[in-house]
Amino acid sequence: MLVSELKSMDEIKEILKQEQKIFFLACLGCSDACKSSSKEELDNLEEALKSDGKTITGRVDVDFLCNKVLVKIKFLRNKDKWEGADSILVFSCGVGVQAVSKIIRKTVYPAANTKNLGGFQGVWPGEERCAQCGNCVLDLTAGICPYTSCAKSMLNGPCGGSNEGECEVEKGRDCGWYLIYERLKAINKLADFKKIRPLRDHSRMLPKKETRGLDFYAIDR
Amino acid sequence: MSFKEKLKSGKFIITSEVGPPKGTDIHVLLEDAELLRGRVDAINVTDLQSSVMRVGSLVVCHLLKQKGHEPIFQVTCRDRNRLALQSDLLSAYVLGIENVLALTGDHPVLGDHPQAKPVFDLDSVSLIQAIRKLEAGYDLADKELQGKPKFCVGAVVNPGAEPLEPQLIKFEQKIRAGAEFIQTQAVYETDKFVNFIEQVKQFKVPIFAGIVLLKSAGMARFMNKNVAGVYVPDNLIKEMEQTKDKSAQSIEIAARLIKELKPLCQGIHIMPIGWDKKVPLVLDAAGL
Numbered sequence: 344m345l346v347s348e349l350k351s352m353d354e355i356k357e358i359l360k361q362e363q364k365i366f367f368l369a370c371l372g373c374s375d376a377c378k379s380s381s382k383e384e385l386d387n388l389e390e391a392l393k394s395d396g397k398t399i400t401g402r403v404d405v406d407f408l409c410n411k412v413l414v415k416i417k418f419l420r421n422k423d424k425w426e427g428a429d430s431i432l433v434f435s436c437g438v439g440v441q442a443v444s445k446i447i448r449k450t451v452y453p454a455a456n457t458k459n460l461g462g463f464q465g466v467w468p469g470e471e472r473c474a475q476c477g478n479c480v481l482d483l484t485a486g487i488c489p490y491t492s493c494a495k496s497m498l499n500g501p502c503g504g505s506n507e508g509e510c511e512v513e514k515g516r517d518c519g520w521y522l523i524y525e526r527l528k529a530i531n532k533l534a535d536f537k538k539i540r541p542l543r544d545h546s547r548m549l550p551k552k553e554t555r556g557l558d559f560y561a562i563d564r
Numbered sequence: 565m566s567f568k569e570k571l572k573s574g575k576f577i578i579t580s581e582v583g584p585p586k587g588t589d590i591h592v593l594l595e596d597a598e599l600l601r602g603r604v605d606a607i608n609v610t611d612l613q614s615s616v617m618r619v620g621s622l623v624v625c626h627l628l629k630q631k632g633h634e635p636i637f638q639v640t641c642r643d644r645n646r647l648a649l650q651s652d653l654l655s656a657y658v659l660g661i662e663n664v665l666a667l668t669g670d671h672p673v674l675g676d677h678p679q680a681k682p683v684f685d686l687d688s689v690s691l692i693q694a695i696r697k698l699e700a701g702y703d704l705a706d707k708e709l710q711g712k713p714k715f716c717v718g719a720v721v722n723p724g725a726e727p728l729e730p731q732l733i734k735f736e737q738k739i740r741a742g743a744e745f746i747q748t749q750a751v752y753e754t755d756k757f758v759n760f761i762e763q764v765k766q767f768k769v770p771i772f773a774g775i776v777l778l779k780s781a782g783m784a785r786f787m788n789k790n791v792a793g794v795y796v797p798d799n800l801i802k803e804m805e806q807t808k809d810k811s812a813q814s815i816e817i818a819a820r821l822i823k824e825l826k827p828l829c830q831g832i833h834i835m836p837i838g839w840d841k842k843v844p845l846v847l848d849a850a851g852l
Contacts, residue, residue, distance in 0.1 A: 494671050495682060499689035499737055500730075502668040503749065506792035507726045512671045524730040536730070539689055539737050542646070542704065 345436035345475060346550075347455040349379040352391060358452050358482045359432070364398045366428035368418060368443060370408040370435035379455040380404075380434035388454070400428040408439030414446065425449075437473030437481060437488055444486020450530055451486040453479040458547065477547030483535050485526035490543075492519025498540040567606045567634050567663050568716040571745055571770055577831030578852055579636065579747065579772060580843050581608035582628075584619035593624065596840035597633055603847050606663060608747070608833070611638040615675025622652055626659045636718065637661050640669025645685040646694065646704050653698055657713030665718040665747065666691040666738075689734070692717055692741035719743035721771075723751060723760035724793035731793075732763060739767050747833040750776035750787070752796045754824045761828050772831035775821055777839045777846070778814050781805040815842055819849035826850075 350358075359365060367389070369380040378384065389399045401424040405417045418425075425431060430450040433440045436457040444451040456479045472491040480498070481488060490496045494512040500520030504511025508521040527536050570577060580600055582593050600607055607628060611621040625635035637656050639649065653664065668688045672680040686694060694704055701712040719738040725731040735746070751757045751773050761771070776794075778784055781804040784796035800817055807813035822832055832852075836843050 494673075495668065495684040495687070497668065497684060497687045499687045499734065501734065502687070503720065503722045503725070503731075504670065504674075504792050505725070505730070511792060512673050520730060521727075524727075524733075533733075536733050537736065539693070539741060542686070542690055545685075 345373045345438065345473065346458045347374045347377050347379040347436045348458055348477075349384055349434075349455050350453070350479070352388070355388065355432075355454060356392075356395065359392065359397065359430070362397065362429045362450075362452075364400050364428045364430075365392065366400045366425040366431045367402040368408070368425075368431050368433045368435075369402065369404045370406075370433075370439045371404050372407040372409065372435070372439075374435045374439070374455060385434065401425060408433070408435045408442055411442070414442060418443070419446065437475070437479055440479070440481045441473065441486055441488060444481070444526075448530060450532060451481070453481040455479065456547070458550070475548065476543065476545075478543045480540060483538060483540055484523045485530060485532060485535070487519065487523045487526060489519055489523060492517070492522060494519075498543060566716075567636070568744070570605050571716065574830075575605075576826065576852075577606075577745075577770065577772055578604045578834070578847065579606045579608060579831065580604045580834040580836065580840075581610055581638075582624070582840065583610045583613050583837075584621065584624045586616065586618045588619070590619060590624070590627070594627065594631070597628055597631070599841060599844050601633065603844055603852075604834075605831075606634040606636045608636040608638055608665060611640045611667070611669070612643065612675075615642065615670045615672045615677070617675075617677055622656055622659075622661075625656065625661045629660050634663070635661060636663040636665050638665045638667060639691065640667045641684050641686045641688070641691055642669030642672060643680075643683055645683055649686060649691060650694060650698060650703055653695060653715070654709075654713060657715070662714070663716045663718070664695060665720065666695065666743070667720055688719060689737045689741050692719060692738060692743055696742040716744055717742055718745040718747060720747050720749065721764075722749040722793040723757050724749065724753065724795055726793065728760070728763075735764060736767065739769055743769065745770045745772065745831075747772045748774040750774045750791075750794050750835065751825060752794070752800060752821065754821070754828075756795075757825060758828060770830035772833040773822075773825040773829050775818050775825075775832055775834045775846075777818055777834070777836050777842060778804055779837070779839060780810055811839075811842065814839070815845050815849050818846045819851075822846070822850040822852070 374380040403421050432452050432454050434454045440453045456477045457473050457475045458477045474490045505518040510516040510518045527533050609621045609624045625637045628635040666688050672682050701709050721735045781801045784801045787794045
């Protein structure tokens with residue numbers, strides 16, 4: 344299970360500052376269990392965003408956003424509901440956000456910070472990995488995680504070793520920042536590339552006492 | 565005149581570099597630095613270049629400073645987290661080192677300890693920000709300093725990178741973060757460099773074109789295959805192949821490149837990669 348925590352209202356408002364029409368996509372897997380995608384939270388947020396003059400064009404729930412088949416059935420088939428939105432706010436762990444950003448050409452924003460791995464991982468971790476860092480920046484990086492896709496986990500990339508889209512570390516390995524650059528260009532968000540991203544808080548990766556006390560965390564208790 | 569003052573004066577700047585050895589014998593390095601006395605405006609000291617374990621940049625900068633040279637302390641983010649980086653910067657200032665070149669650094673897997681943990685807690689951009697913050701009297705945790713440093717901060721760029729745009733955006737971030745001068749990766753193609761300068765001249769930051777001495781045709785081919793954004797054109801490879809005197813030919817090519825690049829930028833940075841003793845000869849041949 345991936346433990347996620349809804350970002351603060353201020354943080355979400357900041358992320359959505361430039362957006363007008365927003366679609367909510369919620370995962371009912373781990374994030375539902377962590378209450379970062381519960382109906383109550385979504386209702387609260389919808390209310391707050393509406394009072395800021397935003398339009399919420401609709402909502403779809405998917406049982407597991409890390410499951411490609413479910414995403415295709417439940418999300419892609421409801422295209423009429425999200426087609427008109429400027430962006431998709433995803434209530435899930437970092438795997439879910441990256442899964443969605445990979446299949447649609449729209450801006451995808453994370454509503455939560457993914458904190459730590461608490462038992463089992465989602466079923467789509469292969470290509471779109473989440474480091475459970477608690478500092479989700481997928482809103483600035485076109486839904487591609489710089490921590491896991493860059494060999495140096497750089498927040499301001501690419502480094503000088505990036506060569507024609509390839510990483511210096513290994514032939515055939517994609518440069519994560521090149522992928523981010525290409526995708527930001529494709530969705531007209533290159534301005535996000537220019538932002539200098541704030542430092543990562545590594546202490547957020549440490550599991551909290553209450554998490555460590557849960558049965559799914561300490562399986563041998 | 566300090567390096568910073570020279571930068572401000574608009575003088576054409578010449579820098580070169582020395583690479584600390586693997587082991588404790590540094591007399592060759594000090595000899596090489598001696599040959600640069602009076603010929604260059606500052607000497608970069610590389611920081612575990614190519615991710616190979618060696619004597620550290622800070623200590624060598626200190627020794628150069630003691631001997632009256634003007635060192636540029638190269639700092640990479642590969643091996644130190646934000647505590648160690650900030651601490652080394654304060655230490656450098658305490659030792660009278662005033663110039664810093666901020667780099668991300670090569671990944672450890674490219675070096676001689678590929679098993680090492682890569683740090684990269686900061687990157688080149690956030691390192692520059694950290695330096696500026698220390699200068700303002702605070703560390704990255706917003707704690708006040710007792711006495712603050714003052715540096716002349718440089719950064720690097722690769723004018724031959726493909727694609728160039730993401731690197732140009734990164735370049736802009738470095739300038740915004742506070743870089744005062746830029747040293748470039750090796751340049752062998754003047755036309756590509758002209759295009760690069762065209763795109764960055766709006767930032768009005770002094771740029772020193774990078775010159776790497778070609779030691780052989782084989783080295784040129786190796787760089788073309790393995791070094792990001794560096795391309796040695798065929799005609800130069802042919803010259804190195806056909807010459808009877810590789811050293812003289814290398815010096816001639818470097819001097820020719822310097823003469824071509826000089827009108828386009830504000831300085832040059834010579835990276836001799838082992839051929840340190842030839843740097844004065846290159847400068848002679850280039851009329852500098």
